[in-house]
Amino acid sequence: MIKIEIDNKSGFCFGVVNAIQKAEEELEKSGILYCLGDIVHNNNEVERLRSKGLITINHEDLKRLKNVKVLLRAHGEPPETYRIAKENNIEIIDATCPVVLQLQQKIKRSYEETDPDTGQIVIYGKRGHAEVNGLVGQTHGEAVVIESLDDFSRIDFNKQISLYSQTTKSVDGFKKIVEEITLRQSSGQKLLYYDTICRQVANRIPNIREFARQHDLILFVCGKKSSNGKVLFEECCKVNPESKLVSDISEINIGWFKEKSSIGICGATSTPKWLMEEVQDFIQKNI
DSSP states (O other), rough: OOEEOOTTTSSOHHHHHHHHHHHHHHHHHHHEEEEEEEEOOOHHHHHHHHHHTEEEOOOHHHHHHHHHHEETTTTTTHHHHHHHHHHOOOOOOEOOOHHHHHHHHHHHHHHHHTTTTEEEEEEOTTTTTTTHHHHHHTTTOOEEEEGGGGGGGSTTTTTTEEEETTTSOOOOHHHHHHHHHHHHOOTTTTEOOOOOOOHHHHHHHHHHHHHHHHHHHEEEEEEEEEEEHHHHHHHHHHHHHOEEEEGGGOOOOGGTTTSSSSEEEEETTTTTTHHHHHHHHHHHHOO
């Protein structure tokens, strides 16, 4: 008999739960709601909410809309988005994650207090990611975004550096960035660094490593757009080479389960619990 276990610490983080709850509450009242960008980086959940009346739009759509309600997802938005909404008489339902909102406020204060001739704001994060766009927007687009050591040519090491991190980045990765900047910074210049990584996300790494060790095969369920999912899946692979990434049951190969006695199912902070349960049911019916 094959043991099939769902990781009880996988699934939506608080920010995503809050955004979906706000969307569902509004949809129950009005039957229609616009959302700026995918509410979560999981196509299955996006489709579920679309069937309830949630319409995903982009920033160009936002400029054309008037007199409607628009949900801002957990990732947050730059000030420009709020300005456009006000001009177009759009009612904002703000589901920005409190952790992200706090980080936006810190970066905004830091920007206002920084002399551009002597200081520079640097953000460790993924360029183009919705959260990072919102953070950079607090600095009128002037903050420098670095994804790895390869981007260090963007940094002016002759200035005081204020370093922040996207909330879903790796703690270890942030530490390496701090160490390398410290080594390269000009004599007499300060590095002010702020660990702004969400621990609800970061703490999933040691948990998922332990979970992956306990099973012969891991099915990591997440959407292709999930940055957090890529990080967590890599952690699974490090401790268990028999780890497979799937978006849903259509990508499962029954041949994977041959001679396996224990299967673990886990996912990203953007993976709905119902989707992991669907994977579990599929395995039980097909082995």
